[in-house]
Amino acid sequence: MNxxxxxxxxxxxxxxxxxxxxxxxxxxxxxxxxxxxxxxGLALCCVGLAGLYYFLESPFLALMEILIYIGAICVxxxxxxxxxxxxxxxxxxxxxxxxxxxTVAALLSGLLFAGLVWLTREHPWxxxxxxIRLGTLHDIGVALLGRYGFAFELISVVLVVAILGxxxxxxxxxxxx
Amino acid sequence: xxxxxxxxxxxxxxxxxxxxCGLFGLVRRRTLIGMLIAGELVFSAAALNFVAVNRFxxxxxxxxxxxxxxxxxxxxxxxxLALSIIIxxxxxxxxxxxxxxxxxxx
Numbered sequence: 249m250n251x252x253x254x255x256x257x258x259x260x261x262x263x264x265x266x267x268x269x270x271x272x273x274x275x276x277x278x279x280x281x282x283x284x285x286x287x288x289g290l291a292l293c294c295v296g297l298a299g300l301y302y303f304l305e306s307p308f309l310a311l312m313e314i315l316i317y318i319g320a321i322c323v324x325x326x327x328x329x330x331x332x333x334x335x336x337x338x339x340x341x342x343x344x345x346x347x348x349x350x351t352v353a354a355l356l357s358g359l360l361f362a363g364l365v366w367l368t369r370e371h372p373w374x375x376x377x378x379x380i381r382l383g384t385l386h387d388i389g390v391a392l393l394g395r396y397g398f399a400f401e402l403i404s405v406v407l408v409v410a411i412l413g414x415x416x417x418x419x420x421x422x423x424x425x
Numbered sequence: 426x427x428x429x430x431x432x433x434x435x436x437x438x439x440x441x442x443x444x445x446c447g448l449f450g451l452v453r454r455r456t457l458i459g460m461l462i463a464g465e466l467v468f469s470a471a472a473l474n475f476v477a478v479n480r481f482x483x484x485x486x487x488x489x490x491x492x493x494x495x496x497x498x499x500x501x502x503x504x505x506l507a508l509s510i511i512i513x514x515x516x517x518x519x520x521x522x523x524x525x526x527x528x529x530x531x
Contacts, residue, residue, distance in 0.1 A: 274442065278450035290462050290465060297472075306476055306490050324504055349452065353453040361444075364444070373482065376482065377483070392491055399495060407498060413506055415509070417509040418513060
């Protein structure tokens with residue numbers, strides 16, 4: 249790690265970049281009015297999350313985050329935006345009610361955030377235990393096919409049922425007048 | 426609070442922020458796709474929390490990663506189903522505003 253001069257600072261900067269990307273993406277995803285920009289915000293947030301996973305010593309999860317969230321979920325959302333045309337919403341019929349809902353939402357989420365931050369700071373976290381494994385890709389593969397084999401198969405069944413159900417629902421909607 | 430990536434604080438606070446953003450979006454958004462995106466943010470917050478706690482306070486680091494993989498699979502299944510339902514709703518109502526869906530058996 250000490251081969252490059254200033255490596256610590258570069259790593260620190262990368263961490264701050266991942267953190268800022270996550271936060272900015274999340275804010276962008278909920279604050280914009282257009283849905284397609286919101287999807288872009290979700291993708292940005294997922295890039296930042298992949299960086300955070302990398303710093304949490306799980307690079308496989310970082311890859312999967314990009315592959316599943318950006319490659320599958322965001323692309324599917326773009327398809328839905330294309331098919332369902334969620335245009336600019338008509339302005340709220342009652343501006344005061346809209347402002348009221350916005351205030352309520354901001355208040356609720358602010359309270360939740362403040363409470364969770366307080367809990368995080370005040371809770372006496374235990375010290376880190378000794379690790380019995382390294383958590384490499386090999387360990388994940390052994391765990392997936394050994395200890396969690398049943399859950400793995402159940403997830404496969406859930407995915408198949410979800411695909412069939414999605415096809416069925418979309419098809420049924422088409423044949424109706 | 427220093428910006429140290431070897432401490433769990435920042436990860437947990439980021440996860441709390443994602444959860445707060447997701448809640449804000451769920452209350453504030455008026456279209457179904459917007460609410461779905463906010464729901465994805467909540468999923469991401471849960472996943473980040475799992476990985477952070479697993480990295481810092483658990484002795485076996487594979488458990489959290491496997492669990493987050495399952496969460497991602499469930500999120501993908503949920504998105505596929507919800508989007509097909511949204512498209513069906515759009516075909517029937519010509520709108521995906523949550524306010525329009527006011528009758529059953531449409």
